[in-house]
Amino acid sequence: MRVAGRDVLATLARWTGNLALAEDAVQDASVRALLTWPRDGIPDTPVAWLRTTARRCAVDQIRREAARGPKELLATGPAVDVVLAEADPGPEVVEDDLLRLVFTCCHPSLGPGTRVALALRTLCGLGTEEVARALLVSEPAMAKRLTRARQKIRLAGIPYRVPSEDDLPERWDTVLATTYLMFNEGYAATAGPELTRPALVAEALRLARLLRRLRPGDPGATGLLALILLQDSRRAARTDADGAAVLLADQDRSRWDRAAIAEAVPLVGEGLRLSPAHPDPYVVQAAIAACHALAPSWADTDWTAIESWYEVLLRVDDGPVVRLNHAVAVAEARGPQAGLALVDAIEGLGDYPLWHASRAALLRRLDRPEEAAAADDEARRLPLNAVQRDLLDR
Amino acid sequence: MTQYAAMIYSRDVDWTLPEYAAETAEYGAFAEAAGAVIRGGAALYPTSTATTVRVEAKGGTPLTTDGPYAETKEALTGFYLLECADLDEAVKVAATIPGAWDGAVEVRPVIEFPM
Numbered sequence: 001m002r003v004a005g006r007d008v009l010a011t012l013a014r015w016t017g018n019l020a021l022a023e024d025a026v027q028d029a030s031v032r033a034l035l036t037w038p039r040d041g042i043p044d045t046p047v048a049w050l051r052t053t054a055r056r057c058a059v060d061q062i063r064r065e066a067a068r069g070p071k072e073l074l075a076t077g078p079a080v081d082v083v084l085a086e087a088d089p090g091p092e093v094v095e096d097d098l099l100r101l102v103f104t105c106c107h108p109s110l111g112p113g114t115r116v117a118l119a120l121r122t123l124c125g126l127g128t129e130e131v132a133r134a135l136l137v138s139e140p141a142m143a144k145r146l147t148r149a150r151q152k153i154r155l156a157g158i159p160y161r162v163p164s165e166d167d168l169p170e171r172w173d174t175v176l177a178t179t180y181l182m183f184n185e186g187y188a189a190t191a192g193p194e195l196t197r198p199a200l201v202a203e204a205l206r207l208a209r210l211l212r213r214l215r216p217g218d219p220g221a222t223g224l225l226a227l228i229l230l231q232d233s234r235r236a237a238r239t240d241a242d243g244a245a246v247l248l249a250d251q252d253r254s255r256w257d258r259a260a261i262a263e264a265v266p267l268v269g270e271g272l273r274l275s276p277a278h279p280d281p282y283v284v285q286a287a288i289a290a291c292h293a294l295a296p297s298w299a300d301t302d303w304t305a306i307e308s309w310y311e312v313l314l315r316v317d318d319g320p321v322v323r324l325n326h327a328v329a330v331a332e333a334r335g336p337q338a339g340l341a342l343v344d345a346i347e348g349l350g351d352y353p354l355w356h357a358s359r360a361a362l363l364r365r366l367d368r369p370e371e372a373a374a375a376d377d378e379a380r381r382l383p384l385n386a387v388q389r390d391l392l393d394r
Numbered sequence: 395m396t397q398y399a400a401m402i403y404s405r406d407v408d409w410t411l412p413e414y415a416a417e418t419a420e421y422g423a424f425a426e427a428a429g430a431v432i433r434g435g436a437a438l439y440p441t442s443t444a445t446t447v448r449v450e451a452k453g454g455t456p457l458t459t460d461g462p463y464a465e466t467k468e469a470l471t472g473f474y475l476l477e478c479a480d481l482d483e484a485v486k487v488a489a490t491i492p493g494a495w496d497g498a499v500e501v502r503p504v505i506e507f508p509m
Contacts, residue, residue: 109481156503157396159480167482 002125005030008051009122010097014160015086016058016078019104020150023122025058026050032057051088059083098123099214100160106175107158114149115178116185121146123210124203134200135185176220176282179207183228196239201232219275223282226267230289233260249298261293281317284309288325303333320348324355336365353382397433397504398476398484404497406440406469420492428476428487435474468497475504 005026012022029050043049062080089097105118113135120131132142152158163171186200208228212221237251246252268290271283288309295301310326323346331339340362349355356379363372409418425432444461462469474491478484481501488499 107481109485156501157398157478157480157484159482161480161482163482 001030001033004047004050006123006125007047007094007098008054009125010101011051011089011094012054012058013101013104014097015055015083016062017154017160018078019122019153020147021058021061021078022054023150024061025054028057029054048088055083055086095214096162098210099162102175102211102214103162103171104153104158104160106171106178107153108171108174109156109158110149110152112178112181114145115174116182117142117145118149119178119182119207120200120203123207126203130199134197134203172215172218172220175211176224179204179211180224180228180282182207183231187231196235198235201228201235204228205232217274219271219280220282222267222271222274223280223284223286226264226271226286227282227289229260229264229267230286230293233257233264233293248292253297256293261290265290265294279312279316281313284313284316288313301332303329307333320346320355321352324349324352324358328358331362331365336362340366351382353379356382395477395479396481396484397506398478398481398488399500399502399504400435400474400476400484400488400491401470401500401502402472402474402491402493402497403468403500404471404493405467406442406471408440409437409471410439417492417496424491428474428490431476431478431483431487433475433477435472437472438470440471441469471497 008029009022009026012025013019016022016025032053033046033050037043059080062078062083066080101122102119105122106115110118117131117135120126120134121128126134128143128146129139131146132139135142137145162168183201183204186197186202186204188196205225205228208221208225212218212225215221233256234248234251236257237253237255238246240246264286268283268286271286272279274280275283288306291302291306291309307326307329310322310329313322314326324343327339327342327346330342340359343355343359343362346355356375360372360375360379363369363375407414421437425435441461441463446459446462448457448459449455450457471493476484476487478487484501488494488501491499493499
């Protein structure tokens with residue numbers, strides 16, 4: 001039902017050119033389905049039924065607003081006869097409509113947080129109260145945020161269109177980044193009592209699958225799906241029975257999701273074949289995650305391979321956090337002294353708790369306990385979710 | 395088609411001075427290149443020439459103050475009215491306004507009240 005609603009919404013958004021109107025119409029149609037299907041039985045083609053009903057709801061809505069005066073007519077936009085004249089789309093057109101909707105919801109003129117909220121609402125088909133709960137915002141605040149976003153899409157003229165060839169790479173990057181932000185918000189919750197928010201992770205995974213289906217030969221979509229599968233494969237082992245975080249080194253690897261790993265590893269290979277000269281950053285990150293996923297233990301991890309992958313990643317996506325992870329891999333491959341030198345050389349991570357925590361761990365291994373304790377204090381000073389704080393305290 | 399105001403926030407200077415001739419020529423080149431979508435616009439003298447008017451209540455005595463005295467380095471120095479198919483096109487045009495690299499350009503849809 002959620003998938004059907006999403007597909008119908010994508011088409012209706014194109015027909016009406018008005019996301020808010022399309023959402024209301026799909027909502028009305030879904031309510032009617034809930035009322036009539038149990039009584040009359042599920043129709044032979046539920047999606048077509050839903051689309052026809054939603055189209056009627058949209059047309060009713062446009063007529064109602066038109067009757068209220070010229071100002072409302074202007075606010076709605078589409079003409080009834082235009083919406084009525086649109087032909088029912090075949091499956092390929094629905095895919096195109098979904099891709100258009102993806103680009104609209106992830107438009108760079110919307111803020112990153114708004115993109116995630118809008119993607120959850122429209123592309124994942126969550127209700128407003130579910131989006132609010134997933135993002136730890138009150139329902140009225142979320143409703144207001146979504147309304148403002150829909151209004152901007154309509155009034156500022158954010159198009160329902162797959163961008164031109166020139167703009168496509170950059171715009172697709174924004175789409176992938178929005179999906180990864182959604183995943184990360186669920187995987188390493190920055191606020192709240194829990195380390196992870198599984199509902200958000202599940203939605204991000206679903207969205208990543210959709211993106212790969214919509215652009216099958218795209219290395220970024222392939223790499224992102226692999227990366228999300230691999231990181232999430234560790235979910236069950238990331239917290240202990242009391243909900244406290246467990247570091248990668250100490251995780252019970254028998255609790256890792258082998259099916260997810262088995263699905264992801266071939267995707268890494270495929271992603272590399274799709275971007276051989278200039279590997280996509282998501283593919284490289286997935287390759288690193290795959291090295292961990294395939295290692296029998298922390299000690300038996302191929303750290304030299306991981307170090308090399310981080311060097312590739314630094315070439316395609318240099319940044320302080322990548323440098324920190326590279327330094328940690330170097331510490332494992334070549335010893336804590338080499339790692340610490342690299343950690344200390346990174347600038348701009350003074351507000352990043354894991355930079356201080358990594359320094360502390362390496363200093364401790366080098367038998368420099370006072371400096372290690374000072375670095376731990378620095379890490380604790382910075383904002384963390386409750387579970388991460390617990391981990392630092394142990 | 396939607397009309398957009400492209401409001402230019404840049405250095406708060408007198409653009410008529412000869413030392414800004416190169417910048418002014420750049421704006422001229424922009425106006426020519428984007429002529430097909432430009433529906434209007436104006437360049438403004440610096441905020442030091444501005445007068446802010448307030449009236450306590452409708453019909454009351456106007457209270458004027460000298461300039462807005464913005465604390466920021468950038469001020470509204472001009473605007474264009476653009477007519478574009480959508481925001482993507484408007485942003486593309488706005489990115490070629492010299493103010494975009496000499497400050498920032500704010501792109502906002504214009505309200506079209508029904509006649």
